[in-house]
Amino acid sequence: QKGSGKGQLPGGKSKTAPVVVGKMVYSNGSTAITQNASPSASKKTQKKIGKSNKSVVVIGDSIMATSYGAGGRLKKILEKEGASVSNLAVGGRAMQKVGKKEDFIANQWERAKEKGKIDVLVINGGTNDILGMAWTSKTKKGMKSLKIFSNIVAEATSMGIKVLIFPILLPNKGRLSEPGRKKNGKRTRVKLADNHPRRYTKEQIQQECRAWNSRLEQMANNSPNAFYVSGFEGVLVEPGYKSDNVHPRGPESQKIASRLAEIIRGL
Numbered sequence: 001q002k003g004s005g006k007g008q009l010p011g012g013k014s015k016t017a018p019v020v021v022g023k024m025v026y027s028n029g030s031t032a033i034t035q036n037a038s039p040s041a042s043k044k045t046q047k048k049i050g051k052s053n054k055s056v057v058v059i060g061d062s063i064m065a066t067s068y069g070a071g072g073r074l075k076k077i078l079e080k081e082g083a084s085v086s087n088l089a090v091g092g093r094a095m096q097k098v099g100k101k102e103d104f105i106a107n108q109w110e111r112a113k114e115k116g117k118i119d120v121l122v123i124n125g126g127t128n129d130i131l132g133m134a135w136t137s138k139t140k141k142g143m144k145s146l147k148i149f150s151n152i153v154a155e156a157t158s159m160g161i162k163v164l165i166f167p168i169l170l171p172n173k174g175r176l177s178e179p180g181r182k183k184n185g186k187r188t189r190v191k192l193a194d195n196h197p198r199r200y201t202k203e204q205i206q207q208e209c210r211a212w213n214s215r216l217e218q219m220a221n222n223s224p225n226a227f228y229v230s231g232f233e234g235v236l237v238e239p240g241y242k243s244d245n246v247h248p249r250g251p252e253s254q255k256i257a258s259r260l261a262e263i264i265r266g267l
Helices: 039-049 070-080 105-113 129-131 140-158 202-221 249-267
Strands: 018-019 024-026 055-059 084-087 120-123 162-165 176-181 186-190 227-228
Touching: 039 070, 039 084, 055 070, 070 084, 070 186, 070 249, 105 120, 120 140, 129 140, 129 202, 140 202, 162 176, 162 249, 202 227
Parallel strands: 055 084, 055 120, 120 162, 162 227
Antiparallel strands: 018 024, 176 186
């Protein structure tokens, strides 16, 4: 510390230690950033890591619906990272309108578009079309449901939205009955005859699910902005404690959400 030139302290020779001035330390005319000059700088940088400003919308059925489903769990994961997530999925809904409910999956997409900018759309569906409506790869209703799915993917990708297509998990049950008339305020079930066209065994249901998933994968392959979430299409919903043979339990839903979040981060 001597001299009166540029980068030096005036006063000639000094016995004191180098002096910090703001973010600079003067020592023999050289400069350097000190560790304690700005203690919050590194923390601010760390907070930005992993942050996202993506807008994500989820539509579909009960696999994605509620805070306990995969969509709800995905919302918790992504919102902690700064993303905006709207989960419009509703349990029990098919792709097309069935009954009086207006929140079927095609209408969920219409509501999604009203929210403005969407970066990523997560869509699942088809389980209720197969179990509830007796969808098959040859019926008109089945083809209509698939067409609806395809139209949503096509429209979303044309808008520049990245679309994640989630497959059907394999139900561990057949369709042996259908809703009947209400009795004492409760909906009854009607057992289907052995030769009824909508009576399916567990194996037949799973075969139709695989056929549906094959079509979904085809949709993704036809668009550079659509992505089929592989690795779950062969998952059989295990029977057991708190399992209805259709819905995955908590740990499985968490795995689905984690995988979706991983893909979204990379988009």
